[in-house]
Amino acid sequence: MRNISSEDFLKTYLKPAKPIILEDFVALESPAFSKWNYDYFKEIAGNHNVNIYGSEIESLDRVASKPVGQSTFSEYLDLITSSPTEHRLFLFNLLSIKPELKNDIHYNDVTNGKIIKWLPFMFFGGEGSITRNHVDIDMSHVFITQFQGVKRIWLFPWEQSDLLYKLPYNFHSITNIKEPDFKEFPGLKYIYGYEAVIKPGETLYIPSGWWHYIQYETEGYSVSIRALPSSWLEKWRGFKNLVLIRHFDNLMRNLFKEKWFDFKVRKAKRKANRAIKRQKSFQI
Structure with missing residues (x-):
């Protein structure tokens, strides 16, 4: 959509x-669209x-997986442009290292002033790399802008957390939604959502x-920017996740x-089974 007003977007x-x-x-x-490219990033x-x-x-039992290696940023960019790879960058924010780049966007x-312009994040990935199904820990609204390459993103509402087998006390699902095992995770039969492709x-x-x-879908990079949660419930969830849940x-x-991971998996499956029963009762 183009040229939507703030009033219409918010409503x-x-x-x-x-x-x-x-x-x-x-x-x-x-300027980012004409100025930014891999050679420029290597230079700066x-x-x-x-x-x-x-x-x-x-690494299903962790909020974030452990790195599998290290290189220079230049070597990584050469890697993703030479061949498909599942390797991606996480928590390397070029916009923090070179804050002057923020002026290029x-x-x-x-949102009528709700976005936090001074806190953007940048993400790089190779063709075929993925980020597992998750919700953002701070419960913010997120705007992901693609600058290079193509991304495919599957979206599911919060209300389907149980059917997605959300891992308790974590912020991701234990299921592989691209290759679903319906026998092991039958709740996946009942999920619905959106599939988006951004260029x-x-x-x-x-x-x-x-x-x-x-x-x-291809190698590329994007920039995300956030807006604080709208409701007090969302704000409480974000605060609780950041301050209490992850440390617990x-x-x-x-x-x-x-033993802790096994307990959480069992709990996720119990909650999914209850959600399945509710879905079946609605269909009768």
Whole structure:
């Protein structure tokens, strides 16, 4: 959608928590579209060391997976442009290292001042790399703008957390929604959501609390910017996640190791089974 007013966006999408692709959230005349490219990034930050992350499927009991290696930023960019790879960057924010780059992005702020312009995040990934199905820990609204390459993103509302087998005290699902095992996780038969493809210049609005599974269709990079949660319930969830839940989970994991993870998996399956029964009762 293009040329939506702030009033219409807030009323039709943000308040009812409905995703949408915006075609002009970042102004097309922004210098980033003509100035940014891999050679430019190598020139200004190529010598920085970066942690490289791979598949997250093997680290289901952690908020974030451990890095699988390290290289210079320049070497990583050479890697993703030479061949498909599941390797991506996480928590390497070029916009923090080179804050002057923030001036290269001009926003058409349809949120009427709610977005936090001074706190953008940048993400890089190779063709085929994924980010597991998760909700953002702070429960913010998120606007993801693609600058290079193509991303495919699957979205599911918060209300489907149980059917998605949300891992208790964590913020991701234990299921693989791309290759679902319906026998092991029958709740996946009942989920519904959206599938979005974003290309350079397009921005996907992800409402607070919505699940998102991200796949890089090609190598590329994007910038996300946040807006604080709208309701007091969402704000409380975000505060609780950041201040209480994640620290409690880390403590219990350190104390009980695999037993704690096994307990959470059993609890996720029990909650999913109850959600399945509710779904079946609605269909009668």
